[in-house]
Amino acid sequence: MLSKKTKYAFHALTYLAENQDKGAVLIQEIAASKRISHKFLENILLELKKAGILGSKKGKGGGYYLIKKPEEITMAKVIRLLNGPIAWLPCVSLNFYEKCGDCPDEATCNMHLIMCQVRDHTLSIVENKTLADLIGRK
Amino acid sequence: MLSKKTKYAFHALTYLAENQDKGAVLIQEIAASKRISHKFLENILLELKKAGILGSKKGKGGGYYLIKKPEEITMAKVIRLLNGPIAWLPCVSLNFYEKCGDCPDEATCNMHLIMCQVRDHTLSIVENKTLADLIGRK
DNA sequence: ACAAAACCTACCAACTAAGTAGGGTAATTT
DNA sequence: AAATTACCCTACTTAGTTGGTAGGTTTTGT
Structure with missing residues (x-):
């Protein structure tokens, strides 16, 4: 949340x-x-x-x-700044990456792959929505 | 996280x-x-x-x-149970809904609409991935 | 009866969230 | 020079969460 x-x-x-x-x-x-x-x-x-x-x-x-145009301020940037990682696991985070001690190999870890999907789906929205979308006049 | x-x-x-x-x-x-x-x-x-x-x-x-088949245990169920809401805002949560005091009208709140999209994208994955996918023999 | 195991209650230390309170400093305008 | 305003800092509170630990109770198979 x-x-x-x-x-x-x-x-x-x-x-x-x-x-x-x-x-x-x-x-x-x-x-x-x-x-x-x-x-x-x-x-x-x-x-x-x-x-x-x-x-x-x-x-x-x-x-x-x-100091930026509303269209240039992505929701992702604001969320990362104030809320922290967007990904559900550190080993899946692009900006807050940490190796996970749980699985020996990220490439074959099913959890890892699924969490990557979740991250990508989420990012596809919040990286492309900006302040301009929030005030509703783009 | x-x-x-x-x-x-x-x-x-x-x-x-x-x-x-x-x-x-x-x-x-x-x-x-x-x-x-x-x-x-x-x-x-x-x-x-x-x-x-x-x-x-x-x-x-x-x-x-x-007591259930692995294919019947969705990731969403486990996450909701142990982690809490999947949505980013209470006013967007299906299982933990709470009216948000921030906007007067959810139907016209841009934030609300975007967060709904994020929720739906996330759910489309975790509601359809099960324990069977995690052990990698479906 | 006994031992094994789940079950239940309580507690704890560290941390985070979301503030409140207060003060002092630095830059800028009038 | 005075007023205004952001900036920066410390300290405190209140409440809840996280990740445990400790110990006792109940059920069950042998």
């Missing part, structure tokens, strides 16, 4: 996408609009900034804003 | 499927073979029993055994 952090990130991103014309938007404005704890949202926005999705500006008139 | 509990369940089930001719198998035998803590495995097998997947017999010569 997606964590609240991840959900909040999507909420914040959609808000920013829908208000791109405004320029920088205050943390407080997003928090109030989406009813998210200000301090918690602060961390989330910071993570999104460090990941190169958001930009920020300090001082009066400051705030956060998208 | 799948929990260890879930992985252990699959390990135990494949062991039981591969040794169906033996009749009842001791917890200890499975635990030793798959290198799982005896007591932890005990809980898992009990859950599988309560779910109607395994049967058990007490006393000497007792142990656990499959």
